[in-house]
Amino acid sequence: MSVPRRLEAADIRDEWLGWALSTLPADQTAAEAAISELYERAGRPAPRFLWVGSPNAAMEFVPAGIPMREFVKTLSIASRLATLGSELREALDRRVGHPWALAWGQGEPDPLDAEVRDPLRDFVRDGVCTPLRLALPLAERLTWYGQHDAYWIAHYDAWRRIGGRTFRGLNGQLDLWATLARSCGWWWPMEELCVVSLRPVSVRTEEQRLHSEQGPAVAYADGWSVHAWRGTRVPWWVIADPTPDRIAQEPNIEVRRCAIERLGWEAYIEQAGLRLVATARDPRQSRLRPAAVRPTRHGVGPPRPCPARHQRLGGAGRPAAALRPRGPRPPGRPRRGRRMDLRPVHRPLRPAGPAHMNPTHTEPAHPNRTHPNPTHTEPAHPNPTHPEGEPMTVNLATLSDRTGLAVLEHLERQVAIPVIEGIQAQGDLLVVPLRLVGAAVTVRDLARWQDVPATGLELLRGAAGGNPHSLVADPGTCTWTTDVRDTFRLALGVFHNSTPVYLLHPEHGATGFTPGAYVVRRQREFDHRLTLRGGGGHRLIAD
Structure with a gap:
């Protein structure tokens, strides 16, 4: 994308972001005219309008406690408007040449989409609209978002203005939705009445997310x-x-x-009256460092001896012996006066499948395979390098750049991410090798698998609509399915990887997994209050 075109795209993005975050008084005349014309296109007469001060006030007038399918059946105008909007976006996608939301693995986004669509989607839809939705009982209500629909309207507007696309015959309907995004807040259509919310009077953000240290956001x-x-x-x-x-x-x-x-x-x-029970050195300090290793793209590679760096775990005041260049012994509990070898152990990986499967069976990865067997292990790819021959390092900065998911400031972005075999926890998730829970978790026979893209696959988002857990892998090396059975009902899905993959979280950082098959499960904790009420005594951890 040329520099002038990029600047034009940035202007369009900022223009629509301004409307999405606008706190100006609503243009009630323009909004009512646009909604009335949408009613007419749906074959209904113009409704009466009821303006309310906030989306929360509208809940009094919008039917509650009705499942969405019954809501749509009862309010046929809502169904018709939803159909109109869906058909419009499909028609616009055909003119643009690709769908508004690319499926995982369909390649890199167009530079124009990366400049307009992606940042507005992340900021407006995920950063502003989602927290507001979570604060209201909207799960069973069809809702139109007015100014917060700007994220998808801006996408088509950018292609129309500078992308060289013409929407002949569709411009009129797109302009109606654009008018609503510029003139009002959320709205709910019914047969004879349309409830419309005013815009907020204040919106406070920080780094493209809602945040306020003084009062409401x-x-x-x-x-x-x-x-x-x-x-x-x-x-x-x-x-x-x-x-x-x-x-x-x-x-x-x-x-x-x-x-x-x-x-x-x-x-x-x-x-809180907490007392100090123990201390530990910061592993980022120079007094305690991992053994010198040669990093690779997927984690750590063969150790490179570096006698100048010492391990100091026990043995006060005495330097450790020089690191051995070859043949590290398996790590274990050191005897008194000995040092622990922290270098990676080079031993064959244990089979990832359950014990009743053939542990010696392997099969090569195939890019067109649609139903991989998660109980079979695949040989890892050789450690990739740069074209110049230098090994690549996977760190938080690398993963953040690949996925576009920013990590919090307290995390060290340049630290190498360890790749570990075994059980690992990240916030409210627990990742367990499938062979360890084969009796409780099974993959369905006709499971549908999808490739995990390099840009990441979101597995779970925080209960408050915050930070997501994202699985990141090189293309063609990892597949994921949610078609699993779990006797404890904790499993989110299973992934099968032939090379190391990473689980990334903005707050907790990242961790790597050796090749194999793993189950991603929710964590739970004991709650005595549930036991007193006659419940099972456990609840899911909400991260």
Whole structure:
């Protein structure tokens, strides 16, 4: 993309972002005219309009407690408008030449999409609209988002203005949706009545996400508001009055983390009466370093001896012996006065399938395979290198650039990501080799598998609509399915990888997995309050 065209795309993006975050008074005349014309296109007369101060106030007038299928059946105008919108986007996609949302593995986005569509989708839809949705009982209600529909309208507007596409015959309907995005907030159509919300009176963001340290992040004229801390929706007390007692009673660990950050870790430790029970050195300090290794693209490769660096684990004041260049012994509990060898152990990987499967069977990876067997292991690809022959390093910065998912500032972006065999935990997820839970978790016979792209596959998002867990792999080396049975109902899915893959999270960082088959499960914790109520005594951990 040329520099002038990129600047034009940035202007279009900023223009629509301004409308998405606008706090100007609603243009009620323009909004009512556009909605009336949409009703006419759907074969219905213009409705009466009821303007409310916020989306929360609209819940009083929009039918509640009706499943979405019954909601659509009862309010046929809602079904017709949803169909009109879907048909419009499909027709526009055909003119553009590719769908609005590319499926995983369909290649890199067009530079124009990367400049306009992707940032607006992440900021407006995921960063602003999703926290507001989570604050309302909208799961069983069809909702149109007015100004927050700007993220998809801007995509087609950019292709129309500078992308060289013509939408003859479709411009009129696209302009109606664009008018609504410029003139009002959320709205709900019914047969004779249309409820429309005013825009918010204040919106506070930081780094393309809702955030406010002083009051609500989004506030409406009628007093309804949503509080957010660095993109995570939180109760009002997290911002206004976080206390150790409230933090201890909060079941959501993501909200607890936000409350502690708001209060400050030192203040929380002091006010909660916590006492020091042990200390440990920071592994990033020079006094404690991992053995020198030669990094590769997928983690760590053969060790390179570096006697100048010492391991100091025990044995006060005495330097460790020089690292051995070959033949490291398996790590274990060191005897008194000995040092622990932290270098990677080069031994054949154990089979990833359950014990009752053939442990010696292997099969090469095939890019066109649609139903891989997760119980068979595949030979790992050779360690790739740059064209010049230098090995590549996988670190947080590399994964963040590949996926576009930013990590929080407290994480060291240049640290090499370890690739480990065995059970690993990340927030509310637990990743377990399939062979260890083969009796409880099985893959369905006709499971549908999908390739995990280099840009990442989102497995789970935080309960408060915050940070996602994303699986990242090189193209053609990892497949994922959700068609699994789990007797404990904890499994999200199974992935099968022939080379190391990584699980990335903005707050927890990243961890790597050796080739094999793994189950991704939710973690749960014991809750005595559920036992007292006659429940099972366990609840899912909410990250």
